[in-house]
Amino acid sequence: MIHRNRSSTIADVARLAGVSIATVSRVIKDAISELKFVPRAAARTLASRRTNTIGLIFSEIGGAFFPLLLKGIEAETRSAGYELLIHSTQAAHAQKRRPLGEHNTDGLLVFTSSLEIEELCRLSQINFPLVLMHQTPPDEMNTPVITIENKDGAEMLVSHLIEKHARRRIVYMQGPEGHEDSQWRERGYREALESHGISFDPGLVVSGEFDEEQAFASMRQLLLDGIEFDAVFSGDDDAAIGVYRALKMANRSIPDDVAVVGFDDVQFSRYISPALTTIRAPIEEVGREAVRQLIHLLNGEQAQSLTLMRTELVIRESCGCSPKEVNP
Amino acid sequence: MIHRNRSSTIADVARLAGVSIATVSRVIKDAISELKFVPRAAARTLASRRTNTIGLIFSEIGGAFFPLLLKGIEAETRSAGYELLIHSTQAAHAQKRRPLGEHNTDGLLVFTSSLEIEELCRLSQINFPLVLMHQTPPDEMNTPVITIENKDGAEMLVSHLIEKHARRRIVYMQGPEGHEDSQWRERGYREALESHGISFDPGLVVSGEFDEEQAFASMRQLLLDGIEFDAVFSGDDDAAIGVYRALKMANRSIPDDVAVVGFDDVQFSRYISPALTTIRAPIEEVGREAVRQLIHLLNGEQAQSLTLMRTELVIRESCGCSPKEVNP
DNA sequence: GTATACTATGTAAACGCTTTCTGATAACGC
DNA sequence: GCGTTATCAGAAAGCGTTTACATAGTATAC
Known part of the structure; x- marks a missing residue:
């Protein structure tokens, strides 16, 4: 605040109003607008x-x-x-x-x-x-x-893939090491598998870092390695973009060959093609x-x-549901 | 040579302790962190x-x-x-x-x-x-x-539509009333038209408010009114989303029936379908x-x-250019 | 060895406001 | 009428730093 030139202090206000400083401090009502007085925050x-x-x-x-x-x-x-x-x-x-x-x-x-x-x-x-x-x-x-509700959300999502779209080999693309959201989502993923009698395959858990590029790279690797899978649960929507890119590059159709789902429901999720099925986080x-x-x-x-906070399943197209069922 | 027993400077301490001045200085620092002292900002x-x-x-x-x-x-x-x-x-x-x-x-x-x-x-x-x-x-x-460079950007964009894709009836979806970015973009739009011998039609300028919903509504209206146009220059990328929705709802193909371009190049612009041709603003x-x-x-x-700041034309698919020319 | 310039150190005065305290006055009860 | 309590201004004491100033000590120069 170096550049203030003679701006008014509380003392000026007091003088103008003919009262003490203390009074002004208490009754900051009148006389203030007169001098454009703004109390110094510090x-x-x-x-x-x-x-x-x-x-x-x-x-x-x-x-x-x-x-x-x-x-x-x-x-x-x-x-x-x-x-x-x-x-x-x-x-x-x-x-x-x-x-x-x-x-x-x-x-x-x-x-x-x-x-x-x-x-x-x-x-x-x-x-x-x-x-x-x-x-x-x-x-x-x-x-x-x-x-x-990370776990519930993930469970809903994965259960949807299993029940409605008969997917069994579902990749989980996890977030950064030690990221709590990611850990809970993985737990939901596992529980969904378990409750549907699908055994957990550690080879299907790859690193996405909640980041488009990293997700892209991991996905490429998975494809190169010839690992079989029919769905991807991307740890978050940002990573899903990377997944999309890698799959499209490999000419795998979404959702026919591989269903993809995300988490968060950020702004672009409804606009990408196919529209991303995801979990809406408030x-x-x-x-x-x-x-x-x-x-x-x-x-x-x-x-x-x-x-x-409750999460909510948002069904769009990338899981395999048809566009008709989708509300914009 | 210490004349009196007072006046212990940092150097005296250092000499007496047989260490360097720097060491003593560090001790003081340690004392500070010892007490977890943090100066009060106010x-x-x-x-x-x-x-x-x-x-x-x-x-x-x-x-x-x-x-x-x-x-x-x-x-x-x-x-x-x-x-x-x-x-x-x-x-x-x-x-x-x-x-x-x-x-x-x-x-x-x-x-x-x-x-x-x-x-x-x-x-x-x-x-x-x-x-x-x-x-x-x-x-x-x-x-x-x-x-x-709003004007230059807009001019590049519109010129591209005219020159490469032979569009002549180009809608400009403007931003909020009095928004400077929007005003300059309109000027660029007009100059591009003029320099290509296309006369300006006020009926093709509609309000988008840099907002998806408003853009959607304006686009619907334009379609309902039966106004003819073969391209839309959306004031910004957010509004372009609304334009997309309205056109798709009316079964107009992008870019075949109507070319669409935006401005800003925000995150989702490359992911929507078709990928949005726009201006990259730094x-x-x-x-x-x-x-x-x-x-x-x-x-x-x-x-x-x-x-x-310079702006840059980012050509993707929504203008009618083919995906092959596109770099991710 | 002394005069001078320079540096380090200690001291005290702001900085602009809130808040507590104090004394004065007003209101009140008997 | 007096004493007691509530009310309210004004005075003054901080709040925790920076900074200007004074002072003492030290190095430099002659």
Whole structure:
């Protein structure tokens, strides 16, 4: 704020109104618009010990997933009267930068594993308000978590492939190592197989990293290796794009030769060809709910320790269902 | 030679301990990390009169456009050592909320018309560092602007439709009223027509609002009205989706009956069917550059008053070119 | 060996607001 | 009428840093 030239302070307002500074601080009603007075956030923060700001820590802003989450978070944060400071821990995890924390926010929203576990513990220990999204905290930490029904969703999806489309050799394209969403989805996948009497084949689990390119590469390899399969459960929709590309390149028809399903239902999923059958995750709502829980914490109220959002099967064409059954 | 027993400097300690000064210095650092000391941002801000924070004002976080822009902005902001405070002026424009400004940021990035013109002027008058994206400032304001070659892009696109695919009745689906990108694109559209001896028909300009639904509705109407056309230049890629839907519903083949082209080249553009021919706008780079210019301003240096980013024609299938010519 | 320039260190004054405290005045009960 | 309590301004004490200033100590030059 170097460039402010003689902008009015609370003292100016007090003088104009003929009252004390304290009065102005209390009764910030009149005289303010007169001088276009805007309280200096830093001074306020320093005195009141509240930043009035919520921090969001995220890993990758790129994907199709992020805008949905952010939209929910932004809207809810705003309507609660808070500011939003965002921080992405892209690539250089080792960056020296001081992360968001007690010094500049009232509370933190943390997505997946975008924050080192030790920093998480530190914040938790000093009782700093924290809400996790799509990540279970270590046992000793009692931090609210918002996540989605990954297992149920995956199970629905895979069961659909088995029951409606008679698929038996279903590839699971998993996400990044240790990614919780991916682990739960795999569990759902396995349970669906099991409950339909299909034995689990580790050779059908490949790495997709929730990333188009990686998914493409893994799919190519699978095809080159001559592994047989009649369906692919792509860990998320982004990876499904890579799967599509690899299959088309190999002249395998989707869904006739290989049925493909995704997870998340991001914007493009309905537009790709064939339209992707997937699981709709209430991503925006996850964001909103996370903020709500954090606000509870900020107000000293109790927060719900686990919020599990329902997921929903969205049937389109890539599983083998016909376009007619599809609603746009 | 220590005359008195006082005055132990870091060098004395070092000498006495038989280690280097650097070692002693490191000990101090250790003490800091030992106490997990993190300077309070507010106090720092108050004393130094710098927030070390850049503000971003945006209107709609939803679209496919936003993540790209944000990614560039976030990365560059971070690498310059600043924090990022984001604020969206969605829907309720009249919200009482105090916007980002002198009180909590060092400078502001403003996208399109997401900030009222009078607030813009106010900030400009108090010499507050400001950078505009995709929006020309009022004359008296000397604020740096980053924008893209909208006109050139549009002209390339339309010329391609005319020259390569012999289209003559080309619909322009414009963006929101007063949206600068849209205005320039229309100008490019008109110039392309003119330079090919095609007269401009106002009846072929319809409203798409850069929005899928609105584009869908306008397209339906056009079809119902029986207006003849053999191509559609959709103001942006989001709207192109709506155009696709309306045309498919009316059983018009893309690109045989109607060629469709978009603008922006967002993530899904290459995946929809047929793959969308469009203009690649360096959105992420716009974000980066905007931050760079703002940093210049913050450092008291001169900033470039206008940065015009080149756009590039991306030919896919929706214009009528064959898939073979396409690179993935 | 002294004068001078320079550096490191300590001290104290902002920074602009919130909040607690204090005294004065008003309202109230008996 | 007096004493007690509620009400309300104004005064003043922070809030946790930076920074300007003063001071002491050290190196450099003659």
